Amino acid sequence: MGLNSIEVKRQNKILVYRYLLEKGKAVKPTIAGDLKLSLPTVRQITGELVEQGLAYEAGPQDSYGGRRAMEIAVVPDYRYAAGIDITKNHIDFALVNLRGEILVNKRYKKGFEDSKAYWKELKQMHETFLKEQEIESERIYGLGISLPGIISKDQKSLEYSHIFQLKKPMDFAGRISGYPYEICFFNDAEAGCMAECYTHQAPDEFVFLSLSNTVGGAIVHDGQISKGKNNRSGELGHICIVPEGRLCYCGKKGHYDPYGSALLLSELAGGSMKDFFSGLKQGNEQYQERFEEYLRALALMIYNLHISTDLPVVLGGYAGSYLNEYLPKIRALLKEKEIFDDEECYISTSRYNVEGAAVGSARYFSEQFILRLS
Ligand SMILES: [Zn+2]
Numbered sequence: 001m002g003l004n005s006i007e008v009k010r011q012n013k014i015l016v017y018r019y020l021l022e023k024g025k026a027v028k029p030t031i032a033g034d035l036k037l038s039l040p041t042v043r044q045i046t047g048e049l050v051e052q053g054l055a056y057e058a059g060p061q062d063s064y065g066g067r068r069a070m071e072i073a074v075v076p077d078y079r080y081a082a083g084i085d086i087t088k089n090h091i092d093f094a095l096v097n098l099r100g101e102i103l104v105n106k107r108y109k110k111g112f113e114d115s116k117a118y119w120k121e122l123k124q125m126h127e128t129f130l131k132e133q134e135i136e137s138e139r140i141y142g143l144g145i146s147l148p149g150i151i152s153k154d155q156k157s158l159e160y161s162h163i164f165q166l167k168k169p170m171d172f173a174g175r176i177s178g179y180p181y182e183i184c185f186f187n188d189a190e191a192g193c194m195a196e197c198y199t200h201q202a203p204d205e206f207v208f209l210s211l212s213n214t215v216g217g218a219i220v221h222d223g224q225i226s227k228g229k230n231n232r233s234g235e236l237g238h239i240c241i242v243p244e245g246r247l248c249y250c251g252k253k254g255h256y257d258p259y260g261s262a263l264l265l266s267e268l269a270g271g272s273m274k275d276f277f278s279g280l281k282q283g284n285e286q287y288q289e290r291f292e293e294y295l296r297a298l299a300l301m302i303y304n305l306h307i308s309t310d311l312p313v314v315l316g317g318y319a320g321s322y323l324n325e326y327l328p329k330i331r332a333l334l335k336e337k338e339i340f341d342d343e344e345c346y347i348s349t350s351r352y353n354v355e356g357a358a359v360g361s362a363r364y365f366s367e368q369f370i371l372r373l374s
Contacts (some may be wrong), residue, residue, distance in 0.1 A: 012037060014373050016045045017074075020055055021099045021370070022301050025073035027061050046072045054078055056353065076101065079141040079369055082181075083362030084126060086354075087149050088112050088163050088214070090121065093129045094358035100198055104133055105355040119175045119354035126179075141369050143181040144361025146191035148170055148214055153231050155185055162249050163214060184364060188357045189216025189234060190225055192316045195360030197223060197353045198367050201314055207305045208350075209236055211298075212317035212357075213247070215260040237261075241300055245316060259297035262319040264290060277322050295326065306346055307339070316350030324349040 009100040014169075015035055020026065049055040056073055062069035076097040083094040088341035089112075094105040106129060112118065125247035130137065149161025157169040164170075176183055186194070196202055196218060204223050210216045215237030218225045226233050237257035238250055245254035256262075262273060268287055280287045302313050315323050323330070325345060334347075352359055 003282050010374055012041060013045045013048065014370060016042060017049060017054065017373055018370060019221040020049070020072065020074035021076065023074075025058050025071045027067065027071050031072070049074075063241075066289055074099075079366075080135060080139055081141050081359040081362045081365035081369070082126070082130070082143045083191070083364075084122070084143065084145045085191065085361065086112060086122070086145065087188070087359035088148070088363055091125065092355055093126060094357035094362045095130075095133060095135070096359065096362045098364050098366050102355070102359055105358055109353070114164070114166075114170060114175075114183065121143055122177065122284065139181050140181050142184065142365030143179060144184050144186060144191065144364045145176070146186040146188040146215075146357040147359045150187045150232055151185045151187055152228075153227075157199050158185070159231075162251075174207065180363070184361075186357075186361055186364070187216065187218075187231075187234075188212070189236075189317070191219045191360035191364075192350070192352065192356035193218035193220065193225055193234075193314075193357045193360065194364055196314055196316065196350055197225070198360075198363045199351065203229070203314075206312045206314050207236075207309055207315055208234070209260075209301065209305065209315050209320070210317040210356075211260055211262050211319035211323075213261055213263050215257045215317070219311070234303070236238060236305070239301065241303065241304070256297065259294070260301060262317060264294055265319060271323060273318050292348060295330060295333060299330055299337065301333055302347060303337045312348065314348055316356055320350050321352065321356075336349040 001010060016031060019035060026075060027044060028039060028042045032039045046055060050057060056075060058071040058073035061071045072302035076099040081096050083091040089109060090107050091110050091235050092105060092107045095103045097103060098099045098258040108125065130140070131339060141219055147158055147161065148163040149166070150159045150160045152169065156173065157171045159169045160165065160166065172185065189208070192210045193208035206220050208218045208220065216234065217236035218234040238248065238255045238259065240254045241256050241259060246258035247253055248257045265276045268290060269279055277288060278290055305313050327349070331345065350356060
């Protein structure tokens with residue numbers, strides 16, 4: 001068999017596996033019909049999947065064309081993928097199965113400090129988290145870790161992080177060691193965007209605006225996050241929207257971050273975004289005033305992103321997921337700015353909120369498991 005036909009066979013296997021992950025179970029003739037593969041091909045592939053423990057024969061389907069066809073069911077818990085999002089004040093843990101379903105995610109209050117004790121405790125907390133789920137580390141396929149800053153191209157260090165006030169790049173070697181599985185690092189906004197990318201029916205091209213305590217983002221083309229020449233693409237919080245305006249945490253003035261940070265909203269409600277939005281609905285005037293101002297800056301930002309990319313804009317991060325019911329209001333603000341007179345709606349909100357980055361980091365590995373299938 002030539003290299004090419006081996007790869008074609010592997011791609012067909014991935015296709016069938018994805019189909020089963022999505023449907024849960026199916027009979028072979030249906031798989032063959034839906035995927036336009038021959039029945040012998042599907043038979044061979046499902047046989048291999050069963051042999052590998054990735055699927056099993058679930059018993060005969062009751063009434064398939066008068067014959068009792070065997071249903072093949074997928075084993076979504078064959079492996080798990082783990083994610084950790086490290087923020088300035090919290091650590092989020094997430095665990096997903098091979099379908100990308102969130103089994104559990106938990107947030108702990110813990111301030112970041114770059115010390116031996118911190119990294120040691122992080123590892124212990126992660127181990128405890130897995131133990132609570134009764135999952136042995138052998139069943140973890142990989143661990144994705146997201147951080148608020150720029151990850152170096154070789155994935156070996158955190159190059160910049162204003163939030164963590166790094167004076168020089170922080171090497172991961174030594175800090176993250178002794179984990180018994182593969183680890184990958186991501187920028188937090190990029191990780192939030194990945195959670196979005198890997199869901200079914202995700203658009204192929206979009207801009208992800210991450211409205212968390214800091215603002216970030218990512219630009220997706222062909223289902224892939226474009227990284228830019230220096231891995232710095234999508235630093236949307238540092239787009240200047242008010243020349244000489246408010247001071248950004250990066251030290252420059254007028255950037256979007258001090259107008260778009262989720263903290264602007266949650267700080268009024270003792271740090272709780274949920275309380276902010278319930279107070280807003282109850283008519284708290286201070287909240288309303290702050291929110292109006294927040295939406296005006298957001299609309300300007302969305303306009304800038306859309307006019308420069310011609311792509312749909314997905315609002316994510318802590319604030320993003322709460323904005324769904326305010327989309328008509330944001331649209332009305334955008335209408336005043338737009339130069340093209342089309343009715344097409346190009347804004348939507350993310351399905352994830354606070355846990356997005358940890359989930360996205362984990363989903364990277366559930367996706368890798370599928371892509372590396374042989
Ligand atoms: Zn800035």
